[in-house]
Amino acid sequence: MFKAVIVDDEEDIRYLIRYLVEKSKHKVEIVGEANDALSGIALCEKLKPEILFADIRMPGMEGLEMIGRIKQSLPDMQSIIISGYSYFSYAQEALHRGVAAYLLKPLEEDLLEEALKKVQRILETKQKELLHQKRINAELKKLQSYLETPRDTGKQKEPIQRAIEYIRENYCKDITLEELAGVVFMHPTYFSALFKKEMGQSFVVYTNGLRMEKAGRLLCEGGLRAVEVSHMLGFRDVSYFNRVFKKYFGKSPLEYKEGEKKEI
DSSP: OOHHHHHHHHHHHHHHHHHEEEEEEHEEEEEESSSSSSHHHHHHHHHOOSSEEESSTTTTTHHHHHHHHHHOTTOEEEEEEESSSHHHHHHHHHHHTSSSEESSSSHHHHHHHHHHHHHHHHHHHHHHHHHHHHHHHHHHHHHHHHHHHHTTSSSSOOHHHHHHHHHHHHHOOOOOHHHHHHHOOOOOOOOHHHHHHHHSSSSHHHHHHHHHHHHHHHHHHHOHHHHHHHHHHTOOOOOHHHHHHHHHHHHHHOEEEEHHHHHH
16 A cells, blocks of 8 residues: 555645545555645655645645655655646646646546556556565675685586576577576576676677587588578577677688688
8 A cells, every 4th residue: 555645724625635535446545634834744754655645835835845845855755736726837847846746626536536546657666666676686685795705616506507508409599698597597687697707708608609600510511691590590680690700700601601612
């Protein structure tokens, strides 16, 4: 559930907002109410809501100023303005300050429903991003711990050995980092760094090396054209294959093929 606070100097408006929010069945719970801006600031500092319903004009302080102060400590809080003023300048400033929705009094249920959907979608996205970042940080922490631990560099570790076996069996396909990391049950970022540490090169360089050795044999012994070889080795783009080939051998597939013929 997302916690919400209502700040409005009109009691009937506060009641209506609470009623409509509870009726909407969204994952939103009204945890507090205030009838002026200063009380609203104190309440938000105490309850730390994810959503704030606020009037734009209240005694003592403008609603937008109040929102600005609260967001200094709660930057991800989503605000919905409930205003009796339809002035464009108010709405424009509200959007500029990151307010999620600007609704007019008398409050319409369908417009509040749309605003709730919007803020819930934003908050759920932020939650997923935060969870994803936490997972990455955990993997990076494990990686840092691994890299800082002395290792026997002359001995390949089991996960990398499994990865190498998989590459050798499937290098004629378009293997992705995510696919290979999944084979050894590791996060792609963690696996990529571990592979490079153990092998002294990235998995892409290693895989392309196997592909290029095979490409050289196919060009010379099989009498195939570069486009045919590139497709056989999992390259979707023959121009990319040609670039990788030239970087590896120092010459184009045609030059390599002609050179091998001369040596024979």
